[in-house]
Amino acid sequence: MQPLLKVENLVKHYAAGRSARSKDKLAAVDGVSLSIRSGETLALVGESGSGKSTLAQCIACLEPPTSGSIWFEGIDVTALGENQQRLFRPQIQLVFQDPASSLNPRWTALEIVSEPFLVQRRFTKPDRVVRALQLLDHVAIPRKMAGRRPHELSGGQKQRLAIARALALEPKLIILDEALSALDCSVQAQISNLLLELQSSLGLTYLFITHDFAMAAHLADEIAVMERGRIVESGPAKKILSSPSHEVTRSLLAATPSFIETPSVLVHA
Amino acid sequence: MRYFLRRTLHAVFLLFGVSLLTFLFSALTPGNYFDEMRLNPQISPETIAALRAQYQLDRPLPIRYAHWLNAVAHGELGFSFAYNSPVAPLLWVRARNTLLLTVTATLFAWLLALPLGVWSAARFGQAPDRVVSWTTATLLVIPDLVLALGLLILAVRTGWFPTGGLVSVGYEEFSPLHKLRDLALHMALPVLALVLAALPMLVRHVRASVAEVFDAPFLRAALGHGIPHRKLLYGYALRAAANPLVSLFGFSLGTLLSGSLLVEVVMSWPGLGPLLLESILARDLYVVIGGVLLSMVFLVAGNLFADVLLYWTDPRIRTAASTK
Amino acid sequence: MSQRLKLTKWLVVLVVLHCIVVGAGFFAPYNPVEQDREHPYLPPMRVHLMDAQNHFHLRPFFHPLRLRTGSFDQYEEDTTSAVPLRFFTRGAAYRLLGLVPSRLHLFGSTDARIYLLGSDAYGRDQLSRILYGGQVSLLAGLLGAGVTLFLGALIGMAAGYFGGWRDELLMRVAELFLALPWLYLLFALRAFLPLAVSPIQAFLLVVAVIGMVGWARPARLVRGVVLSVKERDFVRAARGFGGSDIYLLRRHILPETASVLLTQAVILVPQFVLAEMTLSFLGLGVPEPMSSWGNLLASLQQYSVLVSYWWMYLPALAIVPFFLGYLGLASALQQRTSPYKIEEQSGWNPS
Numbered sequence: 001m002q003p004l005l006k007v008e009n010l011v012k013h014y015a016a017g018r019s020a021r022s023k024d025k026l027a028a029v030d031g032v033s034l035s036i037r038s039g040e041t042l043a044l045v046g047e048s049g050s051g052k053s054t055l056a057q058c059i060a061c062l063e064p065p066t067s068g069s070i071w072f073e074g075i076d077v078t079a080l081g082e083n084q085q086r087l088f089r090p091q092i093q094l095v096f097q098d099p100a101s102s103l104n105p106r107w108t109a110l111e112i113v114s115e116p117f118l119v120q121r122r123f124t125k126p127d128r129v130v131r132a133l134q135l136l137d138h139v140a141i142p143r144k145m146a147g148r149r150p151h152e153l154s155g156g157q158k159q160r161l162a163i164a165r166a167l168a169l170e171p172k173l174i175i176l177d178e179a180l181s182a183l184d185c186s187v188q189a190q191i192s193n194l195l196l197e198l199q200s201s202l203g204l205t206y207l208f209i210t211h212d213f214a215m216a217a218h219l220a221d222e223i224a225v226m227e228r229g230r231i232v233e234s235g236p237a238k239k240i241l242s243s244p245s246h247e248v249t250r251s252l253l254a255a256t257p258s259f260i261e262t263p264s265v266l267v268h269a
Numbered sequence: 270m271r272y273f274l275r276r277t278l279h280a281v282f283l284l285f286g287v288s289l290l291t292f293l294f295s296a297l298t299p300g301n302y303f304d305e306m307r308l309n310p311q312i313s314p315e316t317i318a319a320l321r322a323q324y325q326l327d328r329p330l331p332i333r334y335a336h337w338l339n340a341v342a343h344g345e346l347g348f349s350f351a352y353n354s355p356v357a358p359l360l361w362v363r364a365r366n367t368l369l370l371t372v373t374a375t376l377f378a379w380l381l382a383l384p385l386g387v388w389s390a391a392r393f394g395q396a397p398d399r400v401v402s403w404t405t406a407t408l409l410v411i412p413d414l415v416l417a418l419g420l421l422i423l424a425v426r427t428g429w430f431p432t433g434g435l436v437s438v439g440y441e442e443f444s445p446l447h448k449l450r451d452l453a454l455h456m457a458l459p460v461l462a463l464v465l466a467a468l469p470m471l472v473r474h475v476r477a478s479v480a481e482v483f484d485a486p487f488l489r490a491a492l493g494h495g496i497p498h499r500k501l502l503y504g505y506a507l508r509a510a511a512n513p514l515v516s517l518f519g520f521s522l523g524t525l526l527s528g529s530l531l532v533e534v535v536m537s538w539p540g541l542g543p544l545l546l547e548s549i550l551a552r553d554l555y556v557v558i559g560g561v562l563l564s565m566v567f568l569v570a571g572n573l574f575a576d577v578l579l580y581w582t583d584p585r586i587r588t589a590a591s592t593k
Numbered sequence: 594m595s596q597r598l599k600l601t602k603w604l605v606v607l608v609v610l611h612c613i614v615v616g617a618g619f620f621a622p623y624n625p626v627e628q629d630r631e632h633p634y635l636p637p638m639r640v641h642l643m644d645a646q647n648h649f650h651l652r653p654f655f656h657p658l659r660l661r662t663g664s665f666d667q668y669e670e671d672t673t674s675a676v677p678l679r680f681f682t683r684g685a686a687y688r689l690l691g692l693v694p695s696r697l698h699l700f701g702s703t704d705a706r707i708y709l710l711g712s713d714a715y716g717r718d719q720l721s722r723i724l725y726g727g728q729v730s731l732l733a734g735l736l737g738a739g740v741t742l743f744l745g746a747l748i749g750m751a752a753g754y755f756g757g758w759r760d761e762l763l764m765r766v767a768e769l770f771l772a773l774p775w776l777y778l779l780f781a782l783r784a785f786l787p788l789a790v791s792p793i794q795a796f797l798l799v800v801a802v803i804g805m806v807g808w809a810r811p812a813r814l815v816r817g818v819v820l821s822v823k824e825r826d827f828v829r830a831a832r833g834f835g836g837s838d839i840y841l842l843r844r845h846i847l848p849e850t851a852s853v854l855l856t857q858a859v860i861l862v863p864q865f866v867l868a869e870m871t872l873s874f875l876g877l878g879v880p881e882p883m884s885s886w887g888n889l890l891a892s893l894q895q896y897s898v899l900v901s902y903w904w905m906y907l908p909a910l911a912i913v914p915f916f917l918g919y920l921g922l923a924s925a926l927q928q929r930t931s932p933y934k935i936e937e938q939s940g941w942n943p944s
Contacts, residue, residue, distance in 0.1 A: 057829075060833055061833075062829055062833060086835040086837070087835070089832075089833055089835045090834060090835055092833075093833060093834075094829070094830065096826040096829070098826065101825050101826045101827065102825075102826035102827050102829075102830055103827055104827040104845060106848060115831065116834040119831060119834040119836045119840060120834060120835055165830070168834075169834065283769065283772055286765075286769045287769065287773065290769065290773075291781070409920065410916045410917045410920060411913055411916070412867045412870075412912065412913075412916065414867065414871055414874065414890075414909065415909040415910065415912065415913065418890065418893060418906060418909050419906065419909070421893075422893075422899060422903055422906050425896075425899045425900050426900070426903065432896070432899070524774070527774035527776070528774070530776050530777065531776060531871065534875065545777065545780070546780060546875065549780050549781055550877075557781065561777060561781070564774065564777065565772070565773070568772060568774070569772070
């Protein structure tokens with residue numbers, strides 16, 4: 001069975017200086033290949049600056065890659081024109097790290113969640129409201145909060161709102177770019193459970209980007225470790241966690257606070 | 270060095286752009302100098318045609334522009350139809366008159382603004398400072414047109430000052446001292462108008478910059494060393510606050526030719542302003558372009574000078590520029 | 594005083610001032626084009642409560658002016674006749690806001706004309722002309738500011754959003770416009786267009802010219818906002834839903850520019866009113882018989898007027914309270930929003 005998402009040799013260069021003609025190009029993503037099967041969670045682990053977010057933007061079709069290809073359900077999305085890509089975008093949704101900046105502070109929760117319907121011009125206005133409220137229910141946000149603005153919500157509620165919004169267009173793949181990193185521990189736990197629930201009830205596929213192995217361990221079926229734009233190690237989660245081979249993996253593991261499942265790894269860096 | 274080269278290149282491009290823009294304006298104009306002449310029955314159509322050919326007005330615009338560029342490279346700024354003379358000498362005389370006014374006014378304005386601003390900042394929030402703030406606020410609210418006209422009426426009703434012109438009739442016959450006095454009297458009102466227009470903003474800037482510096486630790490340290498108060502104010506505080514003020518000074522220099530247009534027209538001072546206005550109304554193309562270009566050169570030179578001065582006085586810019 | 598209170602104070606001041614001008618028909622005793630050739634250049638009349646016999650009158654009155662014997666331009670009060678001032682009287686017909694016909698005036702008198710601010714060469718009441726002139730000048734300023742902000746917002750958004758060579762090009766052009774002294778630009782633009790046009794056309798021309806001169810600074814500011822907003826995640830997210838450029842600009846980016854545009858508007862309006870005054874004063878703006886604060890001052894270019902008829906200067910002072918109001922409001926807005934000093938954002942340079 002073909003994977004839902006397949007990335008082949010993706011490269012993304014940024015010009016380092018102000019001028020686009022500058023010779024110093026920064027390779028944010030330097031030849032990355034990965035694949036995710038439908039219904040699974042792939043955790044992409046790496047430190048800040050390793051290129052994870054850039055990769056996420058490329059996969060979500062928000063930034064054009066410099067070279068390489070992205071296959072979604074067997075179709076080469078990178079070869080499509082801008083207009084056709086726009087039709088694909090709803091299938092891959094992004095949840096960002098900082099809900100304060102990913103939610104428009106001037107809009108109410110209801111407006112934020114129903115924005116995807118507005119943009120895609122689906123449903124009539126009253127219908128949108130109904131569906132938006134249903135989405136709020138899905139992520140356990142009380143309906144009375146629908147008229148509130150983001151700054152009136154807690155961190156956890158904001159992120160749940162972002163997830164609800166990501167679900168609006170019934171995507172197949174959700175990319176969570178450090179989505180839990182800015183939250184308190186207890187809230188993290190709540191939301192990761194919510195994510196698992198949604199995954200099983202809606203049949204979602206996740207690309208979970210994080211720098212924290214503990215979270216990866218909780219959610220992931222497969223793990224890929226990224227450093228300086230490249231994947232240095234990848235494989236099933238259990239294997240990576242119990243016997244990491246690359247030194248980057250090992251140092252990242254060593255940096256995570258200890259938890260029950262893999263005490264042996266933390267002894268030697 | 271590369272920094273200056275870049276800025277100079279930038280300035281040259283700006284000048285090109287301005288000259289091109291002005292030429293383009295003239296291309297869009299629905300009339301030109303000779304259309305006005307056509308209405309005059311005393312001038313025959315053949316004369317007009319001959320004049321047009323002489324000034325090459327029949328050639329397409331790019332060629333005229335190229336010719337003009339060529340002429341400028343040789344120091345010639347074209348010919349004035351209205352005055353029937355080359356543009357350059359016309360401009361120099363008027364520019365000289367304008368500079369007489371603006372240099373004096375700028376000097377006075379800065380010489381007044383610096384101590385006033387520093388004094389005001391030293392007494393931040395107290396009564397003298399508030400008086401100064403209030404006065405500058407009032408002056409700011411009065412536009413220069415209103416100010417200039419008001420001063421003019423004052424002159425006329427008191428009879429203390431002449432109401433226009435550079436010098437009185439019979440100037441050549443005066444003794445040197447008398448000449449100076451005559452010129453000064455004629456200049457007094459326009460200079461006053463310009464100073465009053467520029468002073469409030471300058472004082473505000475000086476006051477703000479110096480006040481900001483007052484909180485700096487290095488100043489407190491100097492105070493702790495027992496340095497006398499006045500030396501503190503002028504030697505240390507003003508130096509540190511110099512950065513924005515130096516740029517401002519550069520800009521002041523830049524507006525030496527263009528800032529006094531309105532005052533000159535209102536007070537009938539024979540400077541660049543009235544010449545430009547007349548020429549625009551008469552569609553005397555080359556005078557307009559020459560005048561605008563001259564002002565722009567000053568503006569651009571002023572900005573460049575501000576950059577140079579800043580580079581020279583502020584060590585932070587020097588290090589930033591050298592690491593580029 | 595709290596910021597909110599300050600803001601409200603200035604807003605109230607401005608609203609009152611504008612109401613007076615909008616209601617020029619009501620506040621002005623006469624029609625601005627009504628001539629009275631018998632009484633040219635009358636000095637301002639005084640309103641009295643005490644008459645020559647030191648009797649107090651409850652109703653204010655005035656003495657009509659007559660020529661002093663032996664002089665042909667000196668006037669004195671004719672104390673033999675005391676003309677009472679009536680309030681809320683019927684006078685010349687006008688249309689409030691151009692729509693509602695009315696004949697109600699704040700004050701007036703039936704027996705003789707009162708010239709509170711004097712009269713001009715044709716015997717027209719200066720007070721009325723100043724009030725009606727304010728309508729023209731203020732409207733020119735407001736419309737001009739509208740044009741400029743519209744242009745500036747459009748160009749700023751295009752430059753900031755699309756970036757690349759378009760951004761470079763637009764910003765270079767903006768720099769050019771910023772470098773040119775605005776007065777020169779104004780004159781050049783105006784003078785290169787036809788000079789002899791009808792008052793309405795002239796007015797529209799003035800608005801267009803003023804509007805086209807000042808777009809560079811708002812454009813730069815808007816561009817700055819767009820550059821920072823465009824990278825915000827909620828914009829990215831909206832693109833992720835398939836939002837087109839127009840949608841993003843309209844629903845996410847444009848609202849963020851609102852505060853910058855508002856502050857710019859408040860700073861630009863008085864400058865543009867001044868620009869109209871300058872143009873009209875020099876004969877390049879609104880022509881007679883339409884009155885504007887600028888062309889009311891045009892007579893001051895004659896020496897005789899300058900010497901003898903000082904009240905012809907008064908229209909110049911009319912703009913001062915408006916300047917005060919607008920600058921005060923701008924300052925209050927500045928304090929409320931960004932840390933930039935008002936001097937930096939406005940580039941208000943008296944020269």
